[in-house]
Amino acid sequence: MNQPQTHTTLLGYLKWSIIATVVGLALGAVLGWQTTGSIGGMLTVFFICAVLAVLEISLSFDNAIVNANKLKDMTPVWQHRFLTWGILIAVFGMRIVFPLLIVVIAAGIGPIDAVVLAAAQPEEYARIMNEAHLPIAAFGGTFLMMVGLTYFFNHEKDVHWISVFEKYMSRYSTIKGIEIAFVLLLVLVFSSLLEGEESDTFVMSAIYGLLTFLAVELIGGLLDASQQAMTEAARGGLGAFIYLEVLDASFSFDGVIGAFALTQNLFVIAIGLGIGAMYVRSMTIMLVEKETLTHYRYLEHGAFYAILILSVIMYVQTLYHIPEVITGLGGASLIGLALWSSIRYNRAEQQRETDLSRGHI
Structure with missing residues (x-):
């Protein structure tokens, strides 16, 4: 569905x-003053909130591009629902409820007790969250890897940025289940590098991530097919909405866990990541309304390469700690290169058209 460009x-x-x-x-400043009672403490919390916001933006810019890619095919009603309800789920669900839910399950306590634990014993809360990092990384990494591979293993894809890889991936996409086979091979490799219970946890969590992706694809396909049977205008509705929500959740895993390296205060994390999530929403709207993905042909490629890199990093993080700044800069660099390549392509096309009009070719 084409969007009218705005000014x-x-x-x-x-x-x-x-x-x-x-x-x-x-x-954040008020929270810092209340918890420390000093100007220095207030400024520290203020700074951490700002850093977390920047971290979330850098980690999630590729998320905005993928959101825009899906949103452009959704009806205006479902676009509005995602950009309103979806952002509420992203900010409050993933940045507040999700960390609490992890503690509820891991510690076997009630939701209210988890909130009390986060407020009164942030160190213990952070410890539980960090212990849950392995299954989260395996689940989220698997889901994101399937998202990235499905984009490239597509026989209808005829625009290639890094042709040496993408042409072969498009060519062999007709082999059924090739993405799943690739992911399962990586799961076996990384699980062999872990020991005992950690290896079993990694495999099970990765399987759940794979099944979640397949379930979302199945549900989305069934819902969109039924909507298409009713009316062509109803396509890209609930199925796409569910897909984007699960995708956003997978992107959020890394940011939420990584935030505990800066602070153990759940409420500071919620503020910082919530600010970042709002910028992701704004960028998504701009990309859709300005039709940026149409004007810059390789920008989408860069985002999906960034997704693949992030998924591999999440796997590697089960073995070694990788600073979040590397994750964020890696994704941003790939998108930047894709944008630069798109601009070069556009200039070359303009020059070719100019030469044709002048009869030079």
Whole structure:
């Protein structure tokens, strides 16, 4: 579905994100003053909130591009629902409820007790979260890897950025289950590098991640097929919405866990990552309305390469700690290179058209 281009400025798209930034940082400063009672403590919490917001933006820019790719085919009603309900689920569900749910399951305590634990014993709360990192990384890494591979293993894909890889992947995409076989091979490799219970946990979590991807694809296909049978205009509805929510959750895993390296305060993490999530929403809207993916043909490729890199990093993090700054910069660098390649292609096309019009070719 093609969106009419708008004349909204960059500042117009970022209006609500800027408001969320001001409110969030103010809340962070108040929280810092209440918990430490000092100017230094207040400034420290203020700074951590700002750093977490930047971390979330850097880790999730590829998320915004993938969201825009899916949203452009959704009806305006479902676009609006995702950009309103979806952002509420992303901010409150993944940044607050998800970490609490992990503690509830891991510690075997109630939700209220988990909130009390986060407020009164942040060190213990952080310890439980860190212990849950392995299954989360295996689950999220597997889901994201399937997302990335499904994009490249597509026989209908005829635009290639890094042709040496993409042409072969497109050619062999007709082999049924090739993406699943590739992921399962990696799961076996990484599980062999772990020992005992950790290896079993990795395999089981990765299997659940794979099954979740297949289930979301199945549900999305069934829902969209039934909607298409009713009316062509209803396509890209609930199925796409569910897919984007699970995708956002997978992207959020790394940011939520990585945030505990900066602070053990759940509420500070929620503020910082919540601010970042608002910018991801703003970027998604801008990419859809400006039809940026149409104008920059390789930008989407860069995002899916970044997804594949992130999925591998999540696997590697089960063995070694990788600083979040490397993860964020890696994804941003790939997207930057894709943007640069797109600009070069556009200039070359413009020059070719100019030469044709002048009769030079």
